[in-house]
Amino acid sequence: MASVATFAALGAAAGGLSAAGLLPATAGDGAERAESTQEDFYNSAELPQRYAEALEDFEGDFPKSTVTQEVLQARSQMGAALPADAGKANVEDGLEDVMAAETWLCAWQGELLDAAANDDQEGVRDAGEQLRGWYDLEAVKEWVVDPGKQWEKTILEPALDGDTGPMQSLMDMCYPGNSAQE
Numbered sequence: 001m002a003s004v005a006t007f008a009a010l011g012a013a014a015g016g017l018s019a020a021g022l023l024p025a026t027a028g029d030g031a032e033r034a035e036s037t038q039e040d041f042y043n044s045a046e047l048p049q050r051y052a053e054a055l056e057d058f059e060g061d062f063p064k065s066t067v068t069q070e071v072l073q074a075r076s077q078m079g080a081a082l083p084a085d086a087g088k089a090n091v092e093d094g095l096e097d098v099m100a101a102e103t104w105l106c107a108w109q110g111e112l113l114d115a116a117a118n119d120d121q122e123g124v125r126d127a128g129e130q131l132r133g134w135y136d137l138e139a140v141k142e143w144v145v146d147p148g149k150q151w152e153k154t155i156l157e158p159a160l161d162g163d164t165g166p167m168q169s170l171m172d173m174c175y176p177g178n179s180a181q182e
Helices: 004-013 044-056 066-081 095-117 121-131 138-143 147-160 165-174
Strands: 041-043 090-092
Touching: 041 044, 044 090, 044 095, 066 095, 066 165, 095 121, 095 138, 095 147, 095 165, 121 147, 147 165
Parallel strands: none
Antiparallel strands: 041 090
16 A cells, blocks of 8 residues: 555656645545555656656546646656656556546636636636635546545635635646746
């Protein structure tokens, strides 16, 4: 079983782990998972390809906007952000799905922030409705633990009420290798 620390180290190397301090789930964290076996892991050198495939097969809809294209372009570089010895580590199957879900989250958060910056209340509402689906994504249900839905309470709800600061602060994780969105 990969520990949260192992997952966090690989996630950080791949451009950020989780929004709002959300943690990947491990057995015993409330995730409905059986004990991991050796077959549940793969060589981390496969991660960029698996991430690309997870994006292709992703269950959610991405917004069709310039912001989304910027997020997808930035996050497509995550394979290059892996440590030089990436092929010497194994990661648990599912990391690629969480990364795809986080890309979706980044795209919709970017959409909401762009709408808010342009005083587009309908766009804010539409993006907010999409973002409320975060907890319904399969990868999130299986891998992410967010006790009490803290992301919704501390990031999404304030943004919908006009305080986009907390959400904006999360956008750094959406642009691997950059300390801030450019």
